[in-house]
Amino acid sequence: MAKRTETPGRLDDAARAGWLYYVAGRTQDEIAASMGISRQSAQRLVSLAVAERLIKVRLDHPIAACLELANQLRRKFGLKYVEVVPSDPGSSSTTVGIAEAGAAEIERWLKRPEPIVLAVGTGRTLKAAVDQLPAIECPNHRIVSLTGNIAPDGSAAYYNVIFSMADAVKARHYPMPLPVLVTSAEERELLHGQQLVRSTLDISAQADVTFVGIGELGIDGPLCVDGFLEKDEMMELMRGGAAGEICGWIFDADGKLIDNPINERVASAPIPSRESSTVIGLAKGKRKYKAIRAAVVGRQINSLITDEDTAEFLLRN
Amino acid sequence: MAKRTETPGRLDDAARAGWLYYVAGRTQDEIAASMGISRQSAQRLVSLAVAERLIKVRLDHPIAACLELANQLRRKFGLKYVEVVPSDPGSSSTTVGIAEAGAAEIERWLKRPEPIVLAVGTGRTLKAAVDQLPAIECPNHRIVSLTGNIAPDGSAAYYNVIFSMADAVKARHYPMPLPVLVTSAEERELLHGQQLVRSTLDISAQADVTFVGIGELGIDGPLCVDGFLEKDEMMELMRGGAAGEICGWIFDADGKLIDNPINERVASAPIPSRESSTVIGLAKGKRKYKAIRAAVVGRQINSLITDEDTAEFLLRN
């Protein structure tokens, strides 16, 4: 844009007005009086000072850096909601900070007066967040699990989040009476046809907000550690370009669900719409960098709660 | 489990709200919505952030008139560094504006990569400036107090700047374990002979930059108000031609230290060299005109941060 020569004195006046307003804390009326102009003009000068960035505001608090990172992430990836918590260099925990922030966000949703459907996935991080929840009564809301609560050996799964949630939150809750992975696509169809499962799937599709963990792959990743996949299956997945998983749905580095028999055996509900609802991923940590990045760029999630280090990685790469 | 409203968490919220308001430019309604609180609470958090000095506002524009005044002052008095901030006609504060400008200058020095010795005097204005400092880590620098930190009644002095500074700035700091005024010249010699005091005095003599307030005399001046001098002592001083003081060192209208028993009882370190280092005075206001003028013409300081009105006085007289 062709910048014309501004009236030279005007910026000076703007600076003076801005100073009087922000530093000295005078009202625009007082500024107008002391500069001999109308109140409106004083207002214009003040906003000009802001627009011309003559006024520098700095926030002197550790949280400032996090907010800045969150803003950048939101812009870069077009996310709906981003929260960045400070990294704790001394801790190797994958949940500290995130759990609290996640719980606070869950609580904010549950405190809404209008009835909502809140869906939850699985994972250690999400479990940790749910464990931070205070007791809340919200009989109007419904809480639904996207993933099955049955482990490969038939027991209740290790990280079934919805039951922990039900302990704290008084609301109707809908677990998913299925394993995470079934033996074949056919079996999945059969199970999903059951009335009970059907209705839970229907509710999950209406979720207003969804909280999911993001799992990394590899023989140390949750799918292997929890016994859902054998090492050789995992190896094959990784050879096929798999980068991470959410509720068992495995995606590649671009965040696209991969075309592999294993994805056809996932009995979890589909991840609710990222267009019409809020899908919040909770994850941090170097081992998950690749998975988180994939989930964000491929829009498996549209909101993120993570830590500073991870945020910086996502912005750099 | 259950969470409570802790004070630290509240400050974090305040920081977040302040950031959203001042940096991100959201309205308080939007902030309230995104933080899940009422608008009133959001407003309170924002004003808390201001009250807690989490928000630092700085004007990044050399206002022409101020620059011009600063230039003239520098020329007229041969000063090294002069900063003039706009006068706020409606305010009787002796610190508004100067404090921010002083803090910015201190910060500039502390951000230097090479190790420096920074000396500080005392006074309300200087205290206000130091209170504006953000947290800085500068383990290479040393910060030394020129004046004692013990009040006449034996308590820590009202305006002991170095401890406030130590709160914000991570650097080695050297307080002066002495009163400002001792009972006799002999006592001063005795105290100054102590090893600890000796080494602090030595460091102060090496100061690369010094920040001092300039005190006016009179029964409303700081020396009387803070109880260092009795009224009759003050009256006698003024009859003797005293015009102002820096760190307790009392000088006449020509800026020469006066020949009076009281000056022999000042236990402060001598003001560091105005030939080989930078000695910056912070002061404004009609009551201080005479003292500031004396300090400048007598070269008790070689740099000045003041306001327009004071600058104009100094140029006229």
Place this chain on the structure above:
DNA sequence: TTTGCTCATGAGCAATTACTCACCAAATGG
């Protein structure tokens, strides 16, 4: 357990600020 204190909260209202509109004056350009 009761009492009293502190402090956060939401509501309502007053003060302050931002924005839009219509108009004017000086520069610009044919």
Place this chain on the structure above:
DNA sequence: CCATTTGGTGAGTAATTGCTCATGAGCAAA
């Protein structure tokens, strides 16, 4: 020289913010 553009102004009004008050929760002392 006039039409046009640019930039500024005040008025009026909508939006936003700041403040006071009544209330209730948490907590410590009695």
